[in-house]
Amino acid sequence: MTDAPSGRRSELLLGVVAIVLIAATMRLPVAALSPLAGRIDADIPLSALALGALGTAPPIAFALAGVLAPRLARRLQLEPTLLLAMLAMIAGHLVRAAAADYTMLLVGTLVLLLGAGFGNVLLPAAVKKITPHRIGAMTAAYAMIMSIGAAVPPLVAVPLAELADWRVSLAIWAAFVAVAVLPWVALAVREVRAHRAWRAGVEADGMPAPVDRPRRAALLRSPTLWGIGIPFTVSSISAYAGYALLPPMLREIAGVGEAEAGALLALLGFLGLPLAAVGPVLAARLRTPTPLLVASTVLFGTAYAGLLLAPQAATLLWMITLGLGYITFPMCLALFALRTRTPAMASTVSGAVQTVGYAVAALAPLLLGALRDGTGSWAPAIAVLLALSAANLIAVPVLGRRGMVDDELGR
Missing domain, CATH: 1.20.1250.20 (MFS general substrate transporter like domains)
Known part of the structure; x- marks a missing residue:
């Protein structure tokens, strides 16, 4: 009798920590690169048009995520999809830090922003699932964390580049995302197991699994x-x-x-x-x-x-x-x-x-x-x-x- 409430509290705590950590990573892609444009230009020429394309990339990637994220979440479930999004963010941080030319820099940025866009789209659903009775407070918490995540990179990007170089300044954010991944691994494994057990029960009853797919x-x-x-x-x-x-x-x-x-x-x-x-x-x-x-x-x-x-x-x-x-x-x-x-x-x-x-x-x-x-x-x-x-x-x-x-x- 005493284990169940304790278990529910630990699951709730894990979910809240997971939401807070992913929120802290979602604005890093937007804010971490622009302060370093002058230093990057020394290795990878950046014209005004090239910078403009990088500046237009966030809303384009976020719009594309709006199309893809709900579909993938229906197929894979919410938690595994957010986990994949964070892994894409890690890859994007590392690719653009290692970029040898503008194409690689742009591709890394788009992959990174697409992962962040998945977070934009799916976090409201995660809040509703994990804290259904505290939607306002939890949304406020993660929105504040996102704002902090947007404010920190411009403050530290140049000092980090001065200590090492611009590639290290860009790559270091991958480590932050890697830490944020850990609770999502646990949540994703738990959700996959629960979904498999549920489908097995539905199929054993001979009933098709209901699908909630409203058309656009x-x-x-x-x-x-x-x-x-x-x-x-x-x-x-x-x-x-x-x-x-x-x-x-x-x-x-x-x-x-x-x-x-x-x-x-x-x-x-x-x-x-x-x-x-x-x-x-x-x-x-x-x-x-x-x-x-x-x-x-x-x-x-x-x-x-x-x-x-x-x-x-x-x-x-x-x-x-x-x-x-x-x-x-x-x-x-x-x-x-x-x-x-x-x-x-x-x-x-x-x-x-x-x-x-x-x-x-x-x-x-x-x-x-x-x-x-x-x-x-x-x-x-x-x-x-x-x-x-x-x-x-x-x-x-x-x-x-x-x-x-x-x-x-x-x-």
Whole structure:
């Protein structure tokens, strides 16, 4: 009688540790390479176009993961799929650290980002499965860890390269992922054994194993999926447009220096920590996410209107309001689990939303940059971002219905 609760507690602890550790590795690929671009260029020539391709790789890889991850998880189960994703991340870190040319560097980066993208898609399902009664708190915890994982590499990449070289600075992150793999090995082995025993029992009864595979076209019938997808896409567009375009934009319209523009961009990353802490918790506790959607719309609108009408008057204030507007991103991470009834459906919805959101986000910097070049001014691009921020309000009545995707699909 006393062993069962103890066993459940140990399984819960193992699962929580596994989620925290994988979250710590998922933003390393995005943040570890760019500070070393100058040093890499000495060995592997990096043109502006080559750097641009590396910068576009994250949303493309994340969108592709949105298509592949739920399918592989249905075939292999959740835990083994996440384990394979982490092994791919280790391989990607090592390949790009050993890169002899740009092609090898790009391939290693894509493999690494694809593994991280699998984590993006499947972690909401893992949270729902491992901590179904603490979705808000657990999502907040792993979102905060992801933010820290994005902030640390830029701080230590150059000092590590100075101690050794840029290859060591890139390769060292593989060791961190290797540590994070260990609990997932245990979880994957346990899940494979449990699934085999379950299938053996089902087959012994002469009944086919049920398969939860909603078609992508069927998902489009879910208003709740659209309600989550719209703010996720708006947030992703703003984020990746900011990563790519804010420094040159601020230098031109606000008259700031190169170092100050970089510091203002870094500020957006640090603001992600408090947002990650409160966004998922509020999403779980509020009756509907309407206050978060309205707040994000007002904050984004204030930031872009300020940059459009008075960019030099209060540049720091516009950056703070822009950074706080991203609260809808951790909110959506929580909604993947909160608005579905099973881990399988959570991963399916997460994959569908992230596929579209990141695919659009990958195009946004290119289109907005082309708009700037075509008009000779940043004003039209900022006006487009200002208009897009209002799209959050479309999700208010949809998510206000408190619907569940499973119910809307009749599952």
